[in-house]
Amino acid sequence: xxxxxxxxxxxxxxxxxxxxxxxxxxxFQLEPGxxxxxxxxxxxxxSTLMQQLNGLLRPDSGKITVGEVxxxxxxxxxxxxRRKVGLVFQYPEYQxxxxxxxxxVAFGPKQVGMTGEELDRVVEExxxxxxxxxxxxxxxxxxxxxxxxxxxxxIAGVLAMKPEILILDEPTAGLDPSAHRDVLELIRRIHRKExxxxxxxxxxxxxxxxxxxxxxxxxRGKLVMNGTPAEVFSRGEPLxxxxxxxxxxxxxxxxxxxxxxGIDAAQxxxxxxxxxxxxxxxxxxx
Amino acid sequence: xxxxxxxENLTFEYRKxxxxxxxxxxxxxxxxxxxVPSGEFVxxxxxxxxxxSTLAKHLNGxxxxxxGEVWIEGMNTREDDHIWNIRSTVxxxxxxxxxxxxxxxxxxxVAFGPENLGVDxxxIRRRVDEALQAVGMYEQRxxxxxxxxxxxxxxxxIAxxxxxxxxxIVFDEPTAMLDPKGRHQVMDIIxxxxxAGITVILITHFMEEAMQAxxxxxxxxxxxxxxxxxxxFFADRERIQCAGLEMPTIIALREELIRLxxxxxxxxxxxxELIEAICQxx
Numbered sequence: 001x002x003x004x005x006x007x008x009x010x011x012x013x014x015x016x017x018x019x020x021x022x023x024x025x026x027x028f029q030l031e032p033g034x035x036x037x038x039x040x041x042x043x044x045x046x047s048t049l050m051q052q053l054n055g056l057l058r059p060d061s062g063k064i065t066v067g068e069v070x071x072x073x074x075x076x077x078x079x080x081x082r083r084k085v086g087l088v089f090q091y092p093e094y095q096x097x098x099x100x101x102x103x104x105v106a107f108g109p110k111q112v113g114m115t116g117e118e119l120d121r122v123v124e125e126x127x128x129x130x131x132x133x134x135x136x137x138x139x140x141x142x143x144x145x146x147x148x149x150x151x152x153x154x155i156a157g158v159l160a161m162k163p164e165i166l167i168l169d170e171p172t173a174g175l176d177p178s179a180h181r182d183v184l185e186l187i188r189r190i191h192r193k194e195x196x197x198x199x200x201x202x203x204x205x206x207x208x209x210x211x212x213x214x215x216x217x218x219x220r221g222k223l224v225m226n227g228t229p230a231e232v233f234s235r236g237e238p239l240x241x242x243x244x245x246x247x248x249x250x251x252x253x254x255x256x257x258x259x260x261x262g263i264d265a266a267q268x269x270x271x272x273x274x275x276x277x278x279x280x281x282x283x284x285x286x
Numbered sequence: 287x288x289x290x291x292x293x294e295n296l297t298f299e300y301r302k303x304x305x306x307x308x309x310x311x312x313x314x315x316x317x318x319x320x321x322v323p324s325g326e327f328v329x330x331x332x333x334x335x336x337x338x339s340t341l342a343k344h345l346n347g348x349x350x351x352x353x354g355e356v357w358i359e360g361m362n363t364r365e366d367d368h369i370w371n372i373r374s375t376v377x378x379x380x381x382x383x384x385x386x387x388x389x390x391x392x393x394x395x396v397a398f399g400p401e402n403l404g405v406d407x408x409x410i411r412r413r414v415d416e417a418l419q420a421v422g423m424y425e426q427r428x429x430x431x432x433x434x435x436x437x438x439x440x441x442x443x444i445a446x447x448x449x450x451x452x453x454x455i456v457f458d459e460p461t462a463m464l465d466p467k468g469r470h471q472v473m474d475i476i477x478x479x480x481x482a483g484i485t486v487i488l489i490t491h492f493m494e495e496a497m498q499a500x501x502x503x504x505x506x507x508x509x510x511x512x513x514x515x516x517x518x519f520f521a522d523r524e525r526i527q528c529a530g531l532e533m534p535t536i537i538a539l540r541e542e543l544i545r546l547x548x549x550x551x552x553x554x555x556x557x558x559e560l561i562e563a564i565c566q567x568x
Contacts, residue, residue, distance in 0.1 A: 018433075041465045042435035090463075147334035174381060174462040176333040176491050177532035203465045206535075243467030248494075248535035255557060259565050270535065274542035277564060281548070284568050 001164040008062035037208040040218030041243035086163030092154035102138040126160040148179025209247035209268035291322040295354035314340040316508035329496035332505035346376040377447035381459040383439035417445040437468020454485035493534035
């Protein structure tokens with residue numbers, strides 16, 4: 001499902017002394033099945049944007065169209081929008097509350113009237129999709145699980161709503177390296193298998209370089225860059241000025257470039273960086 | 287000299303009673319022994335659930351051992367008489383700044399700790415100003431914490447710890463929720479505190495941060511599996527994998543270059559060293 005955002009503007013505390021312009025004339029379009037990442041420093045407007053896409057906030061002006069439906073049109077029902085756009089909040093495991101994993105995952109679909117075998121099937125599918133062993137975890141309390149497992153249960157709860165667009169806000173923050181890997185793998189799998197349109201908000205430039213087709217950069221409420229990871233991460237200087245960074249491999253290559261002018265620093269992964277270093281050194285020997 | 291932290295055979299069990307009434311226990315820390323000399327910078331790595339945070343909470347008496355002992359400057363954390371001394375010796379900074387900020391004005395929040403210790407008001411003023419300057423937040427002293435960014439709030443939480451004039455600060459994943467700039471600033475502050483002589487215990491999931499410490503403690507299943515300089519640990523691929531950790535970028539890149547046949551020395555660990563090594567191949 002596609003997303004079209006046109007001239008979106010939003011102000012917090014309108015008319016009050018602490019009035020803050022959170023979004024200013026933001027426009028972009030995502031094709032169905034596209035994987036986009038949103039980066040920006042704290043307070044740049046990313047979270048406000050995410051909440052607009054899910055209908056939790058309504059813009060002062062501008063338009064959001066999800067598929068064929070204009071979600072900013074007040075005559076459209078928000079329940080439908082929220083079914084289509086699944087939002088995984090930061091630290092979603094804090095929102096787990098049920099006695100068992102299966103009940104927790106079933107909570108959302110039950111609210112929209114799903115019952116019986118269909119419900120059981122959706123719950124099982126969603127849990128399996130996150131890479132958890134369904135038989136092993138379904139009757140357990142979500143609170144007994146490890147941090148990484150809890151987070152996957154919380155994501156399963158959103159997947160069970162069968163969204164067509166998935167928005168993830170910092171899904172790997174606070175996880176250890178192996179749980180981090182698991183969650184990245186899970187996101188990749190959802191994207192491939194379910195062909196969902198994914199919007200990932202993250203401070204982890206390495207994750208973004210690995211997963212995203214497109215990077216949107218927010219700064220002071222404005223969308224200031226919109227391009228492929230290679231394009232966006234070739235602009236280290238402005239990113240640093242915005243308090244952002246580069247993927248670790250790119251950052252290293254930028255430093256190396258100071259000593260080896262002519263090397264192509266726009267490498268997103270360790271493997272590509274190593275190849276470029278080899279290529280450059282061979283060229284020098286001739 | 288008495289080490290600032292002495293942990294002897296520390297075991298901690300979480301007890302849980304099920305709705306049916308049966309009690310089970312889970313050993314989060316299992317027979318851990320180590321000492322930290324004053325002024326050291328120690329990083330603690332390990333997977334989620336390896337016992338790092340449980341261990342940290344023993345270092346200022348937030349938790350008391352099920353078995354074993356913890357001494358802070360020779361004071362046993364089990365002795366009630368020492369608890370305030372221990373808490374003003376070892377400060378804590380946690381992952382989520384929102385859980386640590388209590389006041390609606392920045393400088394009030396920083397003053398909260400010393401006020402509770404009954405410090406003289408003039409002295410509190412001095413400490414608060416100094417602490418806010420140390421974290422670069424003096425200009426924001428009259429603001430409301432909820433108007434600040436995550437990185438700024440974390441700096442306020444650190445200022446709150448500094449205002450207690452602790453000899454040691456335990457940081458439990460202080461940068462996990464921060465953007466790249468916020469992470470940098472917090473790590474800079476940690477380095478400056480260490481240079482000023484404060485003992486630093488840094489729990490983290492970021493390998494790059496752990497590499498900056500003098501010493502690395504790795505935990506797995508409640509036990510210490512490695513205790514050595516980070517250089518030695520990160521030189522050993524098997525150890526890294528065994529602990530469920532990841533290679534820092536520089537080391538992963540070094541390994542990849544070696545795999546591609548470049549004669550890069552396997553002892554190279556820092557960015558500067560790797561750049562130097564590559565330049566010499568020209």
